[in-house]
Amino acid sequence: MQFIWIVCVVFLVAALIAFAVVLPLVNRTGKPMKIKATLTDKYVPSFEKSGPLPKRAKSPNRQEVTEYYAAFTLSDGDNRVFQLTEEQYNVLTVGRTGLLVFVGESFVSFEEDAT
Secondary structure, eight states: OHHHHHHHHHHHHHHHHHHHHHHHTTSSSSOOOEEEEEEEEEOOOOEEEEEOTTTTOSSOOOOEEEEEEEEEEETOOOOEEEEEOOOHHOOOTTTTTEEEEEETTTTEEEEEEEE
C-alpha cells in the first residue's frame, strides 16, 4: 500500500514539473493573443556595437544600433514590453488604449480604440 502512495506522489510531482515547463511555451508558436491594453511607454535605448577591426585600421569599426521598444499594461494588470520595428514604433501614441495582438514574446500589432 505504501508503494502505491509513493508512485502517486512521484507521478504528481512529475506532472507539476511538466506543467511548469510546458505552460510558458504554450503560446510561443501558437495562435495570436488579443487583449485590451494601454500603451504606457515607448523608448529607444541607444548603444554602439563594435565591429571587427578592418586591416590597417587605427580605430575600431563602429556602427550605431537602434532598437525600438513599447511597454503595455494589459487589462488583466500584467505589463509587457515588446521590441518593435521602427515603422511600428513611429505610429504608436503613449496613453492610447486598444487591442494588443502578440504571439508569445513577439509583438504583432496594436489597434487603437477610436477616439
